[in-house]
Amino acid sequence: MSFKIASSPHNRISRSTSEIMLLVVVACIPGIAVQALLFGYGVLIQLVLAISTAWLAEALIMRLRAKPALSRLKDHSALLTGVLLAISIPPYAPWWLIVIGTFFAIVIVKQLYGGLGNNLFNPAMAAYVMLLIAFPLQMTQWLPSVSLQAESLNVLDAVCAVFTQYSCSGFSISQLQSGIDGVSMATPLDTLRTDLAAGLTLTESMQQPVFYGIAGAGWLWVNLAYLAGGLMLIKLRVISWRIPVAVLGSLFLISTLSWLAAADSNPSPLFQLFSGATMLAAFFIATDPVSASTTDKGRILYGVLIGFMIFIIRKYGGYPDGVAFAVLLANMTVPLIDYYTRPRTYGHKARGADK
């Protein structure tokens, strides 16, 4: 009679990597829903495209590396990457944009660095930045929120727009981009930066329809939805509170200071927190375990770094939002942060104290 020999521990918490990834995707759903409602169905089409490409790319690489593809797909990490990229790019960007981006994210950023767990950069953000640099025009074609769209688009229009860049009724994307008043619209963040650069004061700029609401039409709701999803993740202990709190806290702090110093040329802290991809970044992107810092202190530092970078890039950079760059820059510092924020081991003196 022989018994199975196993190594301790013999029990395990019943949450696997794939469940974690899936939970993160699920937590994105409120945000996606609001985005689809307010900005049109384009985002859903992008999602379908991104997820299919992600799966295909992952399976292809697994085939090339002669590893079982199915078990790998089941970890849902490719799914998550696809989702994050799809909700970050303009909903009516041409179809090939998301395909190229997702492929780049999975094949180059993730797999060529050694696969899940070994990539230095957040795949979705690296792909986003690549697209932004390679295809700046397409990557900034944000349509105004539905309420401001001169032409409302149905599902079919959305499909046509993504695949042909013309709606079924023949409007081009740039036409669609124009608001009710016929003025072409960018995102609130973009508009604000352009206006401020052009010498307008904040109050003047804020008169435009794109700024209806606190953080620009629609964006407040999108951010609130991602905030809700993110809080759920913290509640479920899928992510640690440290990174989101650090990101939002530092962004809030620096924007409050700048706003108090010069209220006319700096948007309010609330505008900063609830516009663009702030909440998405804080809860879903910066918390990507693979590319984030792994120590408690390190996570705070990493989050603070992202918060500051978002502010700085939004204020001084030339791109519509600073999130992707901020995350990538912070990714680069992770090995360093991790090394210098190693926790003090039980029974050891604090590092430095023993030297």
Add this chain to the structure above:
Amino acid sequence: MPSLFQQIQAGKLWDFHGGVHPPTRKAQTAHKPIGLLPLPDRLYIPLRQHIGVAGHLLVSAGQRVLKGQPLTSADNSMAVPVHAPTSGTITAIGEHTSAHPSALPETTITLIPDGLDEWRQQHPLNLSSSDNLTLLERIQESGIAGMGGAGFPAHLKAGLTQPVDYLIINAVECEPYISADDALIQEGAITIVKGIDILCKLLNPKAVLVGIEDDKPLASAALKAACSQRDHYYVRDVPTKYPSGGEKQLIQLLTNKEVPAGRRPIDIGIVMLNVGTAFAIAQAVLDDHPLLSRIVTVTGETLSQPQNVLALIGTPVSDLLTFCGYQQQKNYKVIMGGPMMGFSLPDLAVPIIKTTNCILAPSEHELPPPGKETDCIRCSACADACPASLLPQQLLWYSKAKDPAKLAEYNLFDCIECGACAYVCPSEIPLVQYYRVAKAEIREQQREAVKAEQAKARFEARNARLEREKQQRMARNQQLAEAREQAQQTGGNSNAVAAALARIKAKQAEQTAVPAEREQILAERAAKKQQAREYQAAKAADSQQSDSAPALATATHQAAASSAPPASEPATVAPTGAKNAAVAAAIARAKAKKAAQAQAEQQEKVVAAEQTKQPEAIEAAPQQAETDPRKAAIAAAIARAKAKKQADSEKS
């Protein structure tokens, strides 16, 4: 700011980093009465059941023993004896599967109980009239080793002489499933407190802190009631969290102190013992009841009656399982210990030993076999859970990379193998397994390094010896060369005449040397060695002097050598001493060699042989040189060849 002691008195508790909350599943056993196991058919008593060395065997096969009779002796401080748990006959003393993760066989006594349960004579001690030494001896002789799992000899802890601030009694059973201590406390709190009294007499601590998890309200209440008469005993309910029962963790919880790395709790004035140990100490001292049995939690979904049982040490695991209604499932694992740190058993004949607190026979659904290991996603759940504040994902990385330096930097050896990290890892990485392997490899490397160091020292010593010998040989060769030169000079241009002359001289010299006593030869040898040593010293000095110095040295050597011819007269040989005789012999050898050069074509070979020959072998040559220089030369060549052979075989 209140002092630490005041804070402790006020009931303050601290926390330790990390920890996990696995389902405790203790309810199935905690509140049932302790089951009494029927007397087993046979008992397997391993000689060593603790950390330390086994005592000396006192019994032999076939012998009848009484209950409580020591089977081994406590003949040194690290030895803890084992006792006959009941009366019966010893049938065998041999190898048996051990209750150890390695399952390696261990020397084990097989005892067949006779059912009489007949006690040896018992001599209870009176606490107030016994001195500490008597008490410690009793504790050691009663075979008490830490019952919480580690099995550290209790008398060593109880006998510590350093000042003790806090005596901590560990009643935290943080491993899921296990409720053996819980049951013990519920039934034996009074005895436990008596055991603590004994420990206090021995250690004289400032305060006694009893740590118990807050999920054992009955046991906690029993302990508090039992301690109510002692004003410096504090029972503290610590929050249920794994591994709060770890020694270091409980110290941190109760006193906010950390045991410095590589040190022991006593170094910060703390001694910790398990409640079970305190109980056993009371029984040993007050009743002269050595450690013969213990409470074991037998649990798991494959049992119809999971419960705590009182089992004799040595009872096979199968007996316990049968008693509790075991329905075996496809040979699924049976674990000794808890689910977090226990080890799975190779078979069920493994005996219960002093440190066994749980036998867990789970169903496959209850504790599923490990899933497929996937890539680390750096989620740091492991680091968040680690009670030692390590970075398990980094340790994993460096364990896989086999990088001992980095592993040391990340304090691998501070890992207590609690399993919290592997418990939470979403990628199902068996982290602890990786660390065990890495630790074993590093230990192995260290052993190898020590071995290599020793081998290196040996090698260097050998090289030094060979070098010394080479120097001696070279000294001799030099002299030979000089002697040859000398011979040429004295013989003018005619080599043949010189050779003839030298031959005669050599013959004369040998004639004087050979009949001489054995002592003479020995003296000669000693002289030669002396000479070689002198030469070496001179050479060492030479090499540091200017160019003219060697010439000078050579001159003096020549001068010394020129005194050789007179030494050829038999009369003068003895008085001038062994040194001259030796020089003469050397000259003779030179002559012999010359002759050989003239005749033998293998000159180069001979030279080569000469360079490796042993001094003793050369010395043999002159003794044979008496007959004929030619013969002598051949003999010398043979001797040299032999010497070479010998040297070669020695080298290889």
